[in-house]
Amino acid sequence: MDTNRLYQLIKQFWAVLLIVLSTIPAILPFFQPGLFSTFDGMTLVARSAYFYQSLTDGNVIPRWADVLTFNLGSPVIMFYGYLPNYLSSLFHFIGFSYVDCYKILLGLSLVLSGLFFYLFAKKPFGQIAAVVGAIFYVWAPYRFLDIYVRGELAESVALVFLPLILYATNNLVIRPAKKWIILLSLFFVLILLSHNLIAILGFVLSVGYGVCFGIVLHRLHNVKYILIAVIFSLLLGAFYWLPALWEKSYINADLLNFSAPYLNNFITLKQLIYSPWGWGPLGSSSPMSLQLGLIQILVIILMTILLVLFFINRTVKNNTLWRLNNLLIVEKISSSDFAHYSFFIILFLITIFLMTPTSSGLWQHINLLSFFLYPWRFLSIAILSAAIMAALLVKLVKKPKLISLILIVLLFYANRNHLHLQSSFSMSDEQVLAYHDTSDMWGEYLPKDASLAMITRCREENCWFNKIQFPAAVLISNLQQSTNILQFDYRSDKDFVGTINILYFPGWTYYLDQQQINNYKINKIGTVDLNLPTGEHSITVIFAETLLQRVSLLISLLGVGGGLLYLWRIKLV
Numbered sequence: 001m002d003t004n005r006l007y008q009l010i011k012q013f014w015a016v017l018l019i020v021l022s023t024i025p026a027i028l029p030f031f032q033p034g035l036f037s038t039f040d041g042m043t044l045v046a047r048s049a050y051f052y053q054s055l056t057d058g059n060v061i062p063r064w065a066d067v068l069t070f071n072l073g074s075p076v077i078m079f080y081g082y083l084p085n086y087l088s089s090l091f092h093f094i095g096f097s098y099v100d101c102y103k104i105l106l107g108l109s110l111v112l113s114g115l116f117f118y119l120f121a122k123k124p125f126g127q128i129a130a131v132v133g134a135i136f137y138v139w140a141p142y143r144f145l146d147i148y149v150r151g152e153l154a155e156s157v158a159l160v161f162l163p164l165i166l167y168a169t170n171n172l173v174i175r176p177a178k179k180w181i182i183l184l185s186l187f188f189v190l191i192l193l194s195h196n197l198i199a200i201l202g203f204v205l206s207v208g209y210g211v212c213f214g215i216v217l218h219r220l221h222n223v224k225y226i227l228i229a230v231i232f233s234l235l236l237g238a239f240y241w242l243p244a245l246w247e248k249s250y251i252n253a254d255l256l257n258f259s260a261p262y263l264n265n266f267i268t269l270k271q272l273i274y275s276p277w278g279w280g281p282l283g284s285s286s287p288m289s290l291q292l293g294l295i296q297i298l299v300i301i302l303m304t305i306l307l308v309l310f311f312i313n314r315t316v317k318n319n320t321l322w323r324l325n326n327l328l329i330v331e332k333i334s335s336s337d338f339a340h341y342s343f344f345i346i347l348f349l350i351t352i353f354l355m356t357p358t359s360s361g362l363w364q365h366i367n368l369l370s371f372f373l374y375p376w377r378f379l380s381i382a383i384l385s386a387a388i389m390a391a392l393l394v395k396l397v398k399k400p401k402l403i404s405l406i407l408i409v410l411l412f413y414a415n416r417n418h419l420h421l422q423s424s425f426s427m428s429d430e431q432v433l434a435y436h437d438t439s440d441m442w443g444e445y446l447p448k449d450a451s452l453a454m455i456t457r458c459r460e461e462n463c464w465f466n467k468i469q470f471p472a473a474v475l476i477s478n479l480q481q482s483t484n485i486l487q488f489d490y491r492s493d494k495d496f497v498g499t500i501n502i503l504y505f506p507g508w509t510y511y512l513d514q515q516q517i518n519n520y521k522i523n524k525i526g527t528v529d530l531n532l533p534t535g536e537h538s539i540t541v542i543f544a545e546t547l548l549q550r551v552s553l554l555i556s557l558l559g560v561g562g563g564l565l566y567l568w569r570i571k572l573v
Helices: 003-030 041-056 082-094 097-124 127-138 141-150 155-160 161-174 178-192 196-216 220-236 239-248 269-273 294-315 319-327 335-355 357-365 375-396 401-414 428-435 452-461 547-569
Strands: 477-479 485-493 495-502 507-511 526-533 534-542
Touching: 003 097, 003 127, 041 082, 041 097, 041 428, 082 097, 082 155, 097 141, 097 155, 097 161, 097 335, 097 375, 097 428, 127 269, 127 294, 127 375, 127 401, 141 155, 141 375, 155 196, 161 178, 161 196, 161 220, 161 375, 178 196, 178 220, 178 452, 196 220, 196 335, 196 375, 196 547, 220 239, 239 547, 269 335, 269 428, 294 335, 294 375, 294 401, 335 357, 335 477, 375 401, 485 495, 507 526, 526 534
Parallel strands: none
Antiparallel strands: 477 485, 485 534, 495 526, 507 534
């Protein structure tokens, strides 16, 4: 190995080490015992536990949590990002507790976000600038809000893949190759399986970024490969998103009231600039802070000022402003650097506009926007834009190491109070599996036939329903039960009506002596009443794949085959 190669490896090592070390203060609270209090932490840990239980029952694509809703079951896990639950299951299989799996994934989401941002930014901005940008991407108030206040695992995992999408997009536009199509498709699938709303933003980000640099580099024709990667990812992820999208009509998704949340969740410019750190929802006595970050705003302002000074430098070279500019900024800005600034400052301004009440007209008329529910979700793109501005600023100044040190110190200081836990409590695996609420707020992920009045009552009375509710005179034997199957024999001296206390949802099928029962009735709480005959019989209840689920899986498999065939035929290396 030559000396230059060794020197580069040492530089890479120290850059990676610095990023990892910078995340340590941000993840130190995870090392405290127990589960910390957040909006969604407990429910997400419970979902991951029942996801794992379904996996161990042989369901490769888990869709039903059988103990939730007071033992009536729930389809909630088929609508929540699969990737975080698969990863949690892997860590639990290794031996970690459910709570530790949750905390490990949140911690990794911060560490990997920084490392992957560095991977993306190193080539266009340089090593020092990439390190600074990576630290800015991790140390953003919204990241700590997601983790320590909201407890939002899926979005935290999804934000890991935004820099990777930019990385693959950049390479695909500059020098198209089969590996970049494969990688971009893979990153799209992973973000889709993490958080569908962030995935939409990722698709738009990639195409917009690709178009911008396709124009600058005169390679606009290469953008077609980005669109191909989007298509491949949708095909590959069809087994998840297609059933979730279609079968959303069978749950109480309307309880989310898509027309209302955004009206109450716009944020003002003052709140974006600074708002006190709180632990409650908006409108409470201690609302959560939705600030962008004072230092993030500072780098955007400084970057804009320096570009203005640069253009003054090009026209007027004999004044104080020019001399100041000559001290602060390099003498030449590449078209790539200016394109990065232009694209991400426009993107930043768009996200700010969409988060403030001035955009309410768009939210009312564009259905896709109302799908996002909360305007402040666009902070995920705003903090990415700010991190790129920080990297670009460091690249363009003449004393990058000094400016980097100042920015990082200011960044740590400004976020010093955002890493505290509200409280924490002990939670063993047995206690997690004892959780049997709905794991949502209003029953929005429950089947439409489920009684919401029953849910309210059971939350007060701590209900528990037996799966089999038959008359006392009926004898039950040979009971076998798993996540998706309930099987038993019964003996009765007369005809009767028996209740299977599993909330009805498409896919549940009922058999009497291996003959399908079609004359069932959905009762007032949303479970099923069966008219059963006298004598000795066997009952089998199976949560089988629907036709749509089978077709969706087939589409994913065909997508793999079609993608490989396409890559084999195209003339790329």
